[in-house]
Amino acid sequence: MHLRFAQDIKSLLQRLAEQPLTLGDILAETSERGFSLVIALLVLPFLFPMPPGLAGPFGAACLLLSVQMILGRRSPWLPRRMANYKFPRVFAQLLLQNLGRLTKILQKITRPRLTKIAHNHLVWRINGICISWLTILLMLPVPFTNPIPTVGILLLAVATIESDGLLICISYVITGLITALFAFIGYALWLAPSLIPAIFK
Numbered sequence: 001m002h003l004r005f006a007q008d009i010k011s012l013l014q015r016l017a018e019q020p021l022t023l024g025d026i027l028a029e030t031s032e033r034g035f036s037l038v039i040a041l042l043v044l045p046f047l048f049p050m051p052p053g054l055a056g057p058f059g060a061a062c063l064l065l066s067v068q069m070i071l072g073r074r075s076p077w078l079p080r081r082m083a084n085y086k087f088p089r090v091f092a093q094l095l096l097q098n099l100g101r102l103t104k105i106l107q108k109i110t111r112p113r114l115t116k117i118a119h120n121h122l123v124w125r126i127n128g129i130c131i132s133w134l135t136i137l138l139m140l141p142v143p144f145t146n147p148i149p150t151v152g153i154l155l156l157a158v159a160t161i162e163s164d165g166l167l168i169c170i171s172y173v174i175t176g177l178i179t180a181l182f183a184f185i186g187y188a189l190w191l192a193p194s195l196i197p198a199i200f201k
Contacts, residue, residue: 005161006103008037009044013099016092023061024083027076035076039065039131040157045091046138046146047154048098057085059139062153066135069128072121106158114165123168127156130175137182145185152178 015021026038042058061082068076117123134149134156152175159167 005037005040005158006099006106008161009040010096010099010103012037012041013092013096016087017089017096020086020089022083023078023085023087024080027078027083035065035069035074036157036160038076040154040161041087043135043138043150043153043157044095044102046150047102048094056139057082059135061085063132063135063139066128066131070125070132071128072125110158110162110164110167112163113167114169115163117165118160118163118168123165124160126172127160127168130172131156134175134178137178140182142182142185142189145182148178148181 012021012026023038026041039062042062045058061078064078064082065076112118131153134152137149138146138153152171155167155171155174158164159171
């Protein structure tokens with residue numbers, strides 16, 4: 001089974017590898033589907049080893065798009081400065097090299113199911129809330145945690161593109177689990193200063 005997401009993102013990355021495109025160009029071409037496609041494109045780097053410093057600008061654009069989903073917008077918009085951002089060719093080439101493995105996994109877990117849920121206007125807004133929250137977690141300066149919220153964001157984006165209502169519901173559960181994990185990490189970091197003296201006594 002060929003996923004629309006896999007076809008769209010591969011075609012997009014191939015174009016980016018040949019000539020730099022701006023975020024505005026991509027949004028103009030993909031219309032409503034641009035929400036999920038661009039969000040997926042923005043978070044994909046965090047699944048693979050990438051240069052530091054991307055979480056801030058990429059996260060800000062992802063957060064802005066997801067907030068528009070919460071508001072019920074169907075036509076994505078970005079400020080001119082963000083819209084004019086051009087993806088480097090090296091960035092696209094690196095993602096293309098790693099895309100095959102990700103696509104194989106996604107092909108096994110997603111397909112059009114429970115499409116009434118997937119196309120529901122309220123679900124669209126809830127997806128925006130979940131993606132916004134996971135993006136905030138992604139932007140937190142906690143080492144080695146970027147891939148965790150990225151998985152949740154990517155699953156929601158792919159499920160939306162593929163009209164997979166079941167995967168959307170599963171993604172809500174995963175969002176809850178990711179939230180619980182970050183709460184545990186936060187609690188552990190909060191306790192750490194008081195535990196260190198006790199450990200070295």
